[in-house]
Amino acid sequence: MKLHQLRYVIEVVACGSINEAARRLYISQPTLSKAIKELEKELGITVFTRTSTGISLSSDGAEFLGYARQVVEQADLLERRYFNTVPSRQFFSVSTQHYAFAVNAFVEMIKKHGEDEYQFTLRETRTYEIIEDVKNLRSEIGILYVSAFNEKVMLQLLKEEDLDFHVLFTAKPHIFVSSQNPLAKKPAVTLADLEEYPRLSFEQGEFNSFYYSEEIFSTISSKKSIQVSDRATLFNLLIGLNGYTISTGILSSDLNGSDIIPVPLAEEEVITVGWVVHKKTQLSRMAKVYLDELKLFIQ
Structure with missing residues (x-):
């Protein structure tokens, strides 16, 4: 398993497409596909499920992605500390219901922690799409609310999709x-x-x-x-x-x-109001930073 293979997986998830990921990585699509297949063979799991309409992370792939992000982040920190390398581009995405405080926290995250290169995504979108985004790891975090009326239905739905709900306030x-x-x-x-x-x-x-x-x-x-x-x-x-x-x-x-x-x-x-995350993933550093800014703003 090579570090560049982990970066490839992260890029494919961020782009939602092998072709687009290959373009951004400045490699050919066959080279990227081969690298991922070799990684899957070595790990003994299927990272991406391939269909006629595209690719999506498998359940095993979701778990692997969480660890891959942590390894790449730590490798970047080591390289910056000892080799003075340019920071790698940061990735983070969040899907949220239409809350101003979610935007405020996003702004503060970028102001305080954005490096020279980053690709961040903030999706203010519909409730169903928030759940789908986090389920398919298009977003690391989703923000939505529950009440006495919808709590039983929503929490059961999140459970069925392998998502955890954490109360913000x-x-x-x-x-x-x-x-x-x-x-x-x-x-x-x-x-x-x-x-x-x-x-x-x-x-x-x-x-x-x-x-x-x-x-x-x-x-x-x-x-x-x-x-x-x-x-x-x-x-x-x-x-x-x-x-x-x-x-x-x-x-x-x-x-x-x-x-x-x-x-x-x-x-x-x-x-x-709470945030949802896929049960099998480990939060990236930027996801943790965003949650910290979110909690600070709410307080």
């Missing part, structure tokens, strides 16, 4: 509204107070189950309902239409300005 629900919205002046609001205002939520595509919703109380009907696909659009509609959305209440004025504010929602419910 619990919060009472809030609404986000424009600072000019009449509701912004209230110390707290009820669901009854919201009836005449447009409710904004994130659409979940073909997996539009109530259990996948990013907002609690999704089963309660609303006279005015708008679904969007991104956070910027949602914030613009909050301002333009005096709408509201229900979330954790954690918002950063540094990134989001002061036009949107949180107001407590006086309902008996708790939101538990």
Whole structure:
């Protein structure tokens, strides 16, 4: 087993394609495929499952990837310490529901720990896709929430996909509204107070189950309902239409300005936000750094 073979596996996972990985590694596709097959033969496992539509990590491959990342990171540290080599390009990806604090932590991670070369990915996406991304190791970490309503279904689904859920924090629900919205002046609001205002939520595509919703109380009907696909659009509609959305209440004025504010929602419910990871992987150094920044920001 050679160090460059480990780097090859990491690059293929990052690219999701052998052809693209070969291009970035400046080697031919047959050379890359041969190196990986030789590694699989030596290890006695199948790292990548090959189908007519592409490749994906096997269960054994997911476990191997965690160790490979750690070995490559340590090798890079040794080379930089004793040979003054240029740092290798860093890799890290996270998939998250539409949370501003996830972006804040991502920014701080790059500011404090980004080297001269890196390839980082932040996917604000749908709940189902977060689970798929982490399951297939397209992302190391996923960030999503559970509540009394969806907890049993979500945790069972994560278990079936070999994913672990780790609690980041619990919060009472809030609404986000424009600072000019009449509701912004209230110390707290009820669901009854919201009836005449447009409710904004994130659409979940073909997996539009109530259990996948990013907002609690999704089963309660609303006279005015708008679904969007991104956070910027949602914030613009909050301002333009005096709408509201229900979330954790954690918002950063540094990134989001002061036009949107949180107001407590006086309902008996708790939101538990956590991060998910594949059971068979070991977190990379950048994943650990990101989690540290995430926890610092939340605190």
